[in-house]
Amino acid sequence: MTATTNLDHLVIAATSLEQGAAWAKSTLGIDVPYGGEHPQMGTHNLVMSLGNGVYFEIIAINPDAPAPNRPRWFSLDDPYVQMAIAKSPRLLTWVVNTTDAVAMCAQNDFPHGVPTPMRRGALRWLFTIPEDGQLPAAGMLPTLIEWQTEPHPSVSLPELGVTYKSLTLHHPYPEWAAARLSEINAAHLAEVQGLPANALPYFEVTLETPKGELKLSSQMDV
Numbered sequence: 001m002t003a004t005t006n007l008d009h010l011v012i013a014a015t016s017l018e019q020g021a022a023w024a025k026s027t028l029g030i031d032v033p034y035g036g037e038h039p040q041m042g043t044h045n046l047v048m049s050l051g052n053g054v055y056f057e058i059i060a061i062n063p064d065a066p067a068p069n070r071p072r073w074f075s076l077d078d079p080y081v082q083m084a085i086a087k088s089p090r091l092l093t094w095v096v097n098t099t100d101a102v103a104m105c106a107q108n109d110f111p112h113g114v115p116t117p118m119r120r121g122a123l124r125w126l127f128t129i130p131e132d133g134q135l136p137a138a139g140m141l142p143t144l145i146e147w148q149t150e151p152h153p154s155v156s157l158p159e160l161g162v163t164y165k166s167l168t169l170h171h172p173y174p175e176w177a178a179a180r181l182s183e184i185n186a187a188h189l190a191e192v193q194g195l196p197a198n199a200l201p202y203f204e205v206t207l208e209t210p211k212g213e214l215k216l217s218s219q220m221d222v
Helices: 017-027 079-087 101-106 174-183
Strands: 005-013 034-038 043-051 054-061 090-098 114-120 123-129 143-147 163-171 191-194 202-209 212-217
Touching: 005 043, 005 163, 017 043, 017 054, 034 114, 079 090, 090 202, 101 114, 101 123, 101 143, 163 174, 174 191
Parallel strands: 005 054, 090 143, 163 191
Antiparallel strands: 005 090, 034 043, 043 054, 043 163, 114 123, 123 143, 163 202, 202 212
């Protein structure tokens, strides 16, 4: 049976949860509550629901946790990412859930990473993490997650008046990007638009917030 794929969550990186919380208050008009710690990666997060089984994560390196014996996920150890988020929290990537992460990785040649057992509190899941900790296609392509606990964590997260509307990839090679999404059964989750040949790719997410419609972009200024 073909594994199904759905949008799972959006990832914002911050230098600290305090910085992330202040950004959310200023940008979204809400207070995002604490989620928990990821002991295997030395990170922690703030989380909230975006409706329809999708949630929103602000993640940061946990200064009170020991550093992992490998690069942290989401490129958080990358100096370029660290310089970018020092200015302001940034939209880093998106995550899709699948019913079979191992099979999904095996059915295509793009290196999404190794399906790795992860945990946060009572939650358990498989998460595709490259050995170097870098994001797939610099965050343009989603990371894969396979939840191993029920129900989906979004069910228990607070809904604070921010809802997900759409996701658009902007890429100089849109046919390539669309083909990679099709390989993981995710073509229906994002619109793909072309850019000039030498332009840097980025993606945008549209949210409805208490302050009105908001577009978040993965473009970074360092």
